[in-house]
Amino acid sequence: DVKVTQSSRYLVKRTGEKVFLECVQDMDHENMFWYRQDPGLGLRLIYFSYDVKMKEKGDIPEGYSVSREKKERFSLILESASTNQTSMYLCASRSGRGGNEQFFGPGTRLTVL
């Protein structure tokens, strides 16, 4: 079974704090993605990566950065958390070798006070 794990299920941070969300996949997938999910808006792509040390902006990258130092790990960074970044964050991975399905992690519910 493909397994995508995220470092925290729930996280509470204060405005201005630097926040790290970690995602690890165990299927040797080339592609990894970070989404945020808000009620009524669906999933929106923040950043994605096709390979180690490679990153591409998604639809809503402002206020976020990412890091992919190893193939299995993709980190989302909030340099200075703001209340409008309170959301559910979902990580996903997909094989680059003709793979189609994205496999999602359980999500991290982040609250910024």
Add this chain to the structure above:
Amino acid sequence: KNQVEQSPQSLIILEGKNCTLQCNYTVSPFSNLRWYKQDTGRGPVSLTIMTFSENTKSNGRYTATLDADTKQSSLHITASQLSDSASYICVSRGSASAGNMLTFGGGTRLMVKP
């Protein structure tokens, strides 16, 4: 702009009843459409995937249909169970020429009551 619209936003049904969820998309050029089930507090899990040449696909009590001409898809759940309570998300994928990008619908939240 590529869009995926789902209806209804939420639905409550009694256990054992059938229901149908709708998805309209404007993604073009189109590659495939996938339905995900997302349990509360969990990530989405794929139920079915269909390309433009497929009209229907089943996965147990879940049956998805696709009309590529009208750009509509539906997910039919037969003999609902309490465990079907979840959000169902329709996702359309553009073709390789469109960057293989995914467009997500807002989801339908289904509650099955005993």
